[in-house]
Amino acid sequence: MELRQAAAFVVTADEGHVGRAAARLHVTQPTLSRQIAALERSLGVPLFDRTRRQLALTPAGEVFLAGARELVRRADELAAAAQRAHRGELGVLRVGFVQSATFAALPRLLGAFRAAVPHVRVEVTAMTTLRQVDALADDRIDAGLLRPQFTVPDLRLRTMSHDExxxxxxxxxxxxxxxxxxxxxxxxxxxxxxxxxxxxxxxxxxxxxxxxxxxxxxxxxxxxxxxxxxxxxxxxxxxxxxxxxxxxxxxxxxxxxxxxxxxxTWEMSLAWSVHNRSPVLARLLESAPA
Known part of the structure; x- marks a missing residue:
């Protein structure tokens, strides 16, 4: 059984007419009829009673319809979720921070991020600058708020503030x-x-x-x-x-x-690895206040 066959069956059952269902699905009637016939062969049972003049479901078709509706609905939800994850609207953001970031930089950064993408789960961990550098390199965090004192080749930095x-x-x-x-x-x-x-x-x-x-x-x-x-x-x-x-x-x-x-002054910087291609990280960088 293929998902497109189940979707075609649901539309046909809803319309009660092959022609209207084909028009709704933007396929020809013969194509839709072949999809329904292939689905019935894979299931081993007839889903429509073709002895009547009007298209009607068999008892097996009635039972299958409820599950097929849920299958199509879940498939649509999964597709939408995958698309949202690709856009960085779903997933997990892991952020490390030095303690002095908690008084201004961290609330500003995560407040702007939460407003932009409210459904991403945020995990925050207090870490020294040195620990953050290691965690960024090992992909244990996606971004860090730290006090840069040295240059790390694969790390990118964006200054958040200059503190006295x-x-x-x-x-x-x-x-x-x-x-x-x-x-x-x-x-x-x-x-x-x-x-x-x-x-x-x-x-x-x-x-x-x-x-x-x-x-x-x-x-x-x-x-x-x-x-x-x-x-x-x-x-x-x-x-x-x-x-x-x-x-x-x-x-x-x-x-x-x-x-x-x-x-x-002491620089507070947002840091991330150039190798991290996470869409959620990209959204953080888009929403980060200047």
Whole structure:
């Protein structure tokens, strides 16, 4: 049995007339009659009673019609789903992100994507930049929001934002009363810092800025994520230097102050592999805000 034969049978049964069914199917009457006859041979039963003047279904035809309708409907749905998947409107999008992306870049990116293609399932995973680079190469994620510190040959990047470094201070700290602080103002402070193993480029660059300002930061506590750093600053364990944007906090607990120094900004980039031909990824790149 072929799908086109089942579809022809359903139309013929609905019309109750071979001529009208043939016109609806855009085939000749002999062609349609041959399709129905071939279907009956493959089933081994007659579907139409040809002894009557008016076309009528046999008992076998009545039973077969209900299933044939469902078969044709499902075939149409599958065809439509395949076409939507080809257009990137169905499927799964896997996105990695550095934690600082959660405060602006990730909501902007996925919000625009969801508005464009609401039926794609999105899977997000927090990952360091280094882990994202490996995951993109191994096709474990489709796209990443990361802080590029080096060039990877098969990776493409699109800049999402240029973010500045700021000071995070306990709410009651004397420097919290200033509109801006300089790195030199922090020379004698205890620091809560990014854990180097989770992001050596970020860690080393910030330490380098401090040394350029004339001191090495006295690191008393390290943390993997920015929320933990902010919590430790709020607990008055020390101050920190964070890449903006930063988590929202009560200013009685933690305040953020821009730096006096004009330091290089940190790039937040959308990254993907040139070898990934996923239609869903293509839709993400189309919808990504500039």
């Amino acid at each position: 470094l700021c000071a995070a201070l306990p709410g009651g700290h004397p420097l919290a009363r200033r509109r801006r602080v300089s790195l030199a103002d922090l020379a004698d402070e205890s620091f809560v810092f990014y854990e180097r193993d989770s992001g050596p480029a970020v860690h080393d660059t910030i330490v380098g800025h401090c040394r350029a300002a004339g001191f090495s930061p006295r690191i008393v506590q390290e943390a993997v994520d920015v929320q933990t750093i902010v919590a430790l600053v709020a607990a008055n364990l020390g101050v920190s230097l964070l890449i903006t944007p930063t988590p929202h906090t009560d200013e009685k607990a933690v305040v953020y102050r821009p730096l006096v120094e004009k330091l290089p």
